[in-house]
Amino acid sequence: MSIASELKLIAPATIPEVRPEDCLATLITEACLRENIPWNSQSVVVIAQKIVSKAEGAIVDLRTLQPSVRAESYAREHDKDARLVELVLRQSRRIVRMERGLIISETRHGFVCANAGVDRSNVPGEHFATVLPEDPDASARAVQKGLLERTGLDIAVVITDTFGRAWRVGLVNVAIGVAGFQPVENLQGQTDREGRPLNATSPAIADEIAAAAGLLMAKNAGRPVVIVEGLSLRVSEATATQLVRSPEDDLFR
């Protein structure tokens, strides 16, 4: 990555409430046009998972779920909604920790997070929750394609969700889907300014972009999209699965 000395992040204010089958590329293009937000082929469009899930209909009516005995029992023990616990369990392929009322698990995509990405905030209707998109990389590529059709520009896309971390307090926005660039920069082979190899230094660029956008995306703000200007990303067809540590490298399973 060549180094920008200036970065600009802009969150359009006029993205409407997203509904199933809405075209995100259209909503984003229209908002940017309306608000005179410029972009170019170096722009990155960062999109909160919540609106991707809504557009893709990744919304579950909790009334349709029959909680398992395990879900019922955990919900009772920790004063939770058994249907939500059931949904979290169904969205998990492996439980990492299930204690103290928390469920930290691995989703089918390989992401380790709380509640398997199930979220009720900012979902209309009291019986509904969003789940993560089926394939967030495919979602990112679809938006990228839509933006290309509408603007003629091949714009990089990041889809984000807010995850907790081991050892650190608070949530940060991370990348769960990417299109158009290398999400983890590999500096292997490069040297520091003293000429020593930078072997261990692989910045998770996509996660840093997501975190930066997170500063503008606070949940109650209705700003689910951020345009980033000033990055020079390495073009790539890589996916966000590059950000997922493989089981054999994972010391914290």
Added chain:
Amino acid sequence: MSIASELKLIAPATIPEVRPEDCLATLITEACLRENIPWNSQSVVVIAQKIVSKAEGAIVDLRTLQPSVRAESYAREHDKDARLVELVLRQSRRIVRMERGLIISETRHGFVCANAGVDRSNVPGEHFATVLPEDPDASARAVQKGLLERTGLDIAVVITDTFGRAWRVGLVNVAIGVAGFQPVENLQGQTDREGRPLNATSPAIADEIAAAAGLLMAKNAGRPVVIVEGLSLRVSEATATQLVRSPEDDLFR
């Protein structure tokens, strides 16, 4: 935090190589003046740990270290410099994982990271390594005070280092010291746009600021300082220890 719709990050290009006893506030003020980088009382100054350690003389001459048997043995087994392993062990108050050539440990500050923050990259001289500042919050407050004296502005300061994460590949820049603002925003008591409480939602603002700055700080770039404009942070005397999960809440010890 009131929501900015636009953020700007600028990395001055003329911060010189930092030496022990240099005044960072002076170096930063002078670079910004030279490069016409504007700031105001809402600005946040983000500083890479490396130059803070250099300015504070937190540099160790590896030749002065007598490696322990444990360090010698681990170094031999994994083809590492025994003096570096020794330094990492001395900088650790608890080993979290020590296998496969990695050392993930808890520093005296409570940070869990690889190599206890010991780093040789961009340190002049082949026998030297930097260690983390003794008290990064105190370092941040000292810079804040220096900036106040030079500019009349009470500017928030973040000191950052790049940490790996459990479960995710690649490094991200995180906050290890803060001054002047609330590093973890607590949205407890606030509601989402549907009126539901946002109980679990505490964005780690300081870490998102650090990550954003990380996009401009890539190691080989000589850009160890980033000025962030457009945030409305909650003024606070809180420290970065708020970002450290307490042992009793830590499920991954």
